[in-house]
Structures are given as C-alpha cells and as structure tokens.
Amino acid sequence: MSMIAAFYSGKSILITGATGFLGKVLMEKLLRTSPDLKVIYILVRPKAGQTLQQRIFQILNSKLFEKVKEVCPNVHEKIRAIYADLSQNDFAISKEDMQELLSCTNVIFHCAATVRFDDTLRHAVQLNVTATRQLLLMASQMPKLEVFIHISTAYSNCNLKHIDEVIYPCPVEPKKIIDSLEWLDDAIIEEIAPKLIRDWPNIYTYTKALGEMVVQQESRNLNIAIIRPSIVGATWQEPFPGWVDNVNGPNGLIIAAGKGFLRALKATPKAVADLIPVDTVVNLTLAVGWYTAVHRPKSTLVYHSTSGNFNPCNWHKMGVQVLATFEKIPFERAFRRPYANFTSNNFTSLYWNAVSHRAPAIIYDCYLRLTGRKPRMTKLMNQILRTASMLEYFINRSWEWSTYNTEMLMSELSPEDQRVFNFDVRQLNWLEYIENYVLGVKKYLLKEDMAGIPEAKQHLKRLRNIHYLFNTALFLIVWRLLIARSQMARNVWFFIVSFCYKFLSYFRASSTLKV
C-alpha cells in the first residue's frame, strides 16, 4: 500500500492554479491514486466566456482525465470549484466559501501564478507575491491545515550560477514593493521595474523570488515546503506519455520549428536543456506534501525538480532528436522544411534571422498580396522571433541546482511509493521522451490526425523540390547579374565554360579512340 496515497485519502485539498498545465496533472494524479480523498477545492475564475462549471466540465471530460474516471467514476462530485480571482482582495471569495475553506482544508497546493515573462510589474507582484501572502494568511487561520506546498521555479534565482535548496534574500523587501505599488502609478512602476529586477532576466523570475521570500517571512508556524521545477515539459509516463496543453516554454518553439517557421535559434548547443516532465514534478510535489505533513521538518525545505545533475541532456541533442521526430511524424501544412540551426554567435544569429526567417516571410507576403490575399507571415514571424528572443536567456546558459533534499526524499520513500510516485529522472530516456513530446504536441496541441502523416510527408517533399528550384533560380539570377556588371565575374565564367568545354572535348576524343 502506498503511504503517500493513503495520506491523501479522506483529505480536503485546496489547489490554486488547478486549471493550468501543472495544476491539471496534479489534480488528475491525486484523484487517480487517492480516489477516496474527501474533496478538492479549486480556486477558479471564469475565463474566455466560460463559466466556472463549463471550465471544470471541459477539464474533467478531457483525455487527460479518462483513466481517472475508471477508478473514480464520481470524479465530478470530488471537485468543488470556488469562484476566486487571485488578483483581488480576499481573492473575491464569498463569505460562505471562505468559511468552508478555512474550516475544512487539510492540504494546500499553491500553483497559481502569472508565468508571462512580459507581464507588468504590478500584475506580476499581485499574483506571484501578494496573492501568496494572502494565501498564507488564510492558511494561518485553518485549524485543520497539515501542510502548505508552494510551487516556485528553479529560475527564481537564475541570476546565480549555482543554486542551493535554500531561500535567497532579495535586494528589496517584498513588503516594501507591495506597499509602494499601492501608491505609485503604472507609468512610474514600469519605469522603475528594470532597476528593481537588476540581474534577473524578467519580471516573472524576479517576482517568483519575491514570492519565496514572502513564504519564508510569513510562514509563522505553518508546515511549508517549496518545490522549484525547471522547464516543465510534457508528461513522461502518466497518465500517458506526451500530454501537453499550452504553447509556453518549449512547446511554442517545437510548433514553430515543426511548421518550418523557426529554423535557427540563438542557443548554446552544449548548454544543459533542463527540461523536467510535468508528471515527475507532480509526483515530487505529492511526495513532499506527505513528507512535510508527516515528518514536520523544523524549517521550510526547498526541493529542486530538475534533470541536469541526474540525467543531463543538451540543446544540441534535443534539437537533433526533435528534427528526427519531425522526419518520422511531420506536422501538417508546413511553411518550410523543418531545420534546426543553433548558434551562440550574435552575427550568425542576425544572419540566420534575415535569411532564414524574415526574407521567406516577406517573399511569402508578396505572394499573398499578388494573389489578392491579406499578408500575415511577417507579423507571425515577428511574434515567433520575439518569443524566441525572450527564451534566449534560458537556452544560452547552464545552471547547477543542488538536489540534497530531493535525493533525501527519494531515499525516504518505500519501494511502492518510489514506483507510484516516481520522480527519479535518471530513468528517463531522452530520445524516447522527446519523440513522445513532439507526438504529443502534434496530437494534443495542434489536434492533428495521425492519418494525415502520408500527406504531410508528401507536402515536405514538395517543399524540398521548391527549395532546390528556388535556390537554383536564385543562383542563376545572381550570377547573371554579376556577369553583366563585373569583368572579373565574366573572366571566371569564361574560364569555367572553356574548362568544361575542353574537358568534354577531351572526354569525347578519348572515348572515340577507345572505339
């Protein structure tokens, strides 16, 4: 019997961010392994014209939850969606709901955050710092609470090279920032933001660091632990391989590469690609929840959920495998043949952007204009290049994350728990994982049918022929123009032609002699 699964049985669990990528997988695993848990409270806001109920219905009826329904047919009754907006005071939760949460909750998983790198400082602080403080305050009023798990990121201290499993102080106290945001206007906030974030690459990582400090300062006598995942990728094993559901992180780039839009990336090929499957993060999170509640460590422990020091893979290896998978399982209606050129050199990167990205987009837009259609490729290309440039910081560096706590926890688990809540990333086969990942992007994000693969392969063949034809035509045009303008080019041309002529004459003469 799994001790971790048994721990969550009969419990009332509160999850924030349950509608997000990580939150969904967390909810799924909890329901599948502890179907007799009492209830999962999820704090949800209406979104994209959908009510709370519609959102939950859609999630529970998705493919991700198919296995859950086999072990927990009454899954709908186990989920209690509570209207909440984490950017509001008291999360805009009704009095009755708040009362229920305060009196019943046993376990909290705080996953909600804004993960956008370009969010405003005000919004990011509201979500990643103030909301965390508010939730901790709520937690301190929960008599039955056994454990509070805060999901941070391995990059919250990415301004350091070696990162230990400790909470690092930030130069400015979170409380001072929260207070100043109350009276500063938006224009001033945006002006001071770059000075505040100093050597953090973006507002997201900076506010996640502030969030950790808040956890440390406001923990009171709560039983808390922090999980720091690196780049969270598709599922590795559970509930099935390759599940993904948003275009964040690598996903958007895999789509852009598979569709032939993105063919070069400013990346250091040898840098560690610290991807971690989402189910691995979830297994660690659930194990930490159990361990922290049962063993009640004296201080707040931080757990790194990273792959680099257990089973490193670099961007080159990843790129090669992604491309190999595109060969086998191509995406439909590609713009160009997929290709991956990693360069860490600024000049080469500018060159590739001009030749491989912007020029084809402009040519294609001209074609659209000429055929009476609206041009769109340049705009799309600009967006892809902007996204790629925002991720550049993370693909041109390597970090070392210590993993003492994660390893300690691994050794504390029973063999059964090590199997059911496996977070040992040493067992991960990267080639297999990446292949499933790309397949998952095709199936679950792009919603492409496997039956379309032969047609997609034909399309790539056509693109290759067009590519050869285009290059030959371009070469001939450039050469013709050169000949018309330069005496030297003419001389070279005559030299080549006469050489070929002489060679052919010699060849013909010698073959006639033999006869």
Ligand SMILES: CCCCCCCCCCCCCCCCCCCCCC(=O)SCCNC(=O)CCNC(=O)[C@H](O)C(C)(C)COP(=O)(O)OP(=O)(O)OC[C@H]1O[C@@H](n2cnc3c(N)ncnc32)[C@H](O)[C@@H]1OP(=O)(O)O
């Ligand atoms: C050479 C080719 C290579 C080939 C081989 C490839 C091999 C693999 C290489 C892998 C390298 C991986 C590197 C990963 C590094 C990750 C580091 C993470 C580290 C920290 C980890 C964390 O701790 S934390 C979570 C991470 N946090 C994010 O990862 C958010 C980032 N991101 C944003 O901060 C915003 O994204 C940002 C960028 C501001 C743009 O913002 P933006 O406004 O310009 O664009 P948006 O992304 O908002 O997209 C606007 C609309 O376009 C839709 N769309 C977008 N892309 C689309 C697409 N490809 N296909 C269809 N649709 C797409 C989207 O669905 C929206 O649609 P709608 O508006 O309808 O919702």
Ligand SMILES: NC(=O)C1=CN([C@@H]2O[C@H](COP(=O)(O)OP(=O)(O)OC[C@H]3O[C@@H](n4cnc5c(N)ncnc54)[C@H](OP(=O)(O)O)[C@@H]3O)[C@@H](O)[C@H]2O)C=CC1
């Ligand atoms: N994905 C990754 O690569 C990594 C993620 N992390 C961390 O993991 C956690 C989960 O990330 P992930 O699942 O990828 O992110 P998602 O963007 O997929 O999910 C974010 C969640 O937060 C919720 N949320 C955002 N704003 C509000 C709000 N105002 N009120 C209520 N809920 C809100 C979202 O709700 P809604 O659906 O309504 O938008 C969603 O459920 C985050 O803390 C993130 O920092 C850490 C490292 C890497």
